[in-house]
Amino acid sequence: MATGRKRQSQRSGEVHCKTKKTALEDEPQIHFHPTDVILEVEGRDIHVNKQVLAEKSLVFKAMFESDFTEKYKEKIPLPGKKYADFVDFLYTFYYPEREEPITENKVLKIIPLAEEYQILAVKDKCESLLREVCQSTARDIEKRIETSTLVNYTACAAQFNMNSVLPFALRLCAECPPQSLKLAGIDAKVTGDLQRRIAECRNSLLEKELKPYFGEGSRQDFLNIAVLMWDSFNSAEKRQYEDSLVNSCNRQSGPSSSQPSAISLHTLIGYIIAAERFNLENLLTAAIDLASYCSYK
Structure with a gap:
């Protein structure tokens, strides 16, 4: 031997x-x-x-x-x-003839090198892989991508102009809770413009999700409360906007109010749903209090 x-x-x-x-x-x-x-x-x-x-x-x-x-x-x-x-x-x-496949656990390390050394064929393969991963995740509600990985995919797609990947990555980000994106480092990795696009996408998804709760012609009422752009506001704007909605509820609630229904029912439902979704305790309390004075109908 x-x-x-x-x-x-x-x-x-x-x-x-x-x-x-x-x-x-x-x-x-x-x-x-x-x-x-x-x-x-x-x-x-x-x-x-x-x-x-x-x-x-x-x-x-x-x-x-x-x-x-x-x-x-x-x-x-x-x-x-x-x-x-x-x-x-x-x-x-x-x-x-002997090349090894690009895999999900390697792709984010390979893309910067393919870009730096201008090997477009490799970059195209990386883009195809990311697009397929994001597309298949968007199609399959049972499939998930770790939030930190998704944020990295989004940042990479933006940095290296992977335009076929970015819309799917943004859509998947929009489906994630904002807090989980922040914990995944989105503020440091993704530009403010892209974060605004994620917020807009989330708003569209939110509007679609809530649509069954609103009757025909009530869409504008809901849009007017501006929660669809909530994630694009800074802290001061959020506080100011919540205060204005709380005041609006308070002026019309209570037994002495002559017009407790001046806020449309559809809008009031919007206040409550938005307050729950965005953890606006003051607005939630005021809206529920106002709702308690509405007739069953």
Whole structure:
């Protein structure tokens, strides 16, 4: 039986990992044969071929064929990159006949590299995957995406102009409770303009959800209370608006009120539903108090 350390193991097809003693405790070095340049990522070597990279990437093409210093180097450091991520990235395009599929747990790491090195085919595959994931989630009420992952999908789609992904991602965000989006870091990751679009989408969904509760011709009454734009208000505007609705209820409630029904029933129902949804305790109390003076009809 053969003994000793295995000197070579095959990962897939023509791509090999070769063990070699280094200061990094014999970490395997990735070889993409035939090689004529080394990419150094996190202090580890990736052996690649200039021509292959130049054929796939406009950035590598400029690096190796124009008068850049990298053209003449045998080893090119790539600072700021993660070794594992970069190897996964290479396996998406370096050998087309042996490429590995882009998966949900890798896609967000691969997209920035595909964009940076201008490998459009890889970026298109990433966009297709995200679009399919978001579409299938929107179609299947049993399927869910973690809120933090969804926020990352949305930020990524916006940052890298994935226009076929963004509408589905925004729709899914609109279905999430605003507080869960905040806990997932949406304020830091998604622009104010996109957050406004999410709020508008949520408002449309809310209006559709509440439509059965309102009779024909009552839609404008509900829109006038402006809760459909609630998430686009700042704190002061929210407080001011709630106070105005509370005052409106208080002026018309109580046994001494001559016109307790001056607020339409449809609008009053809207107040109560909105107050519950957005945790407006003062408005909820005032609206329920006013409702208690309405006739059963």
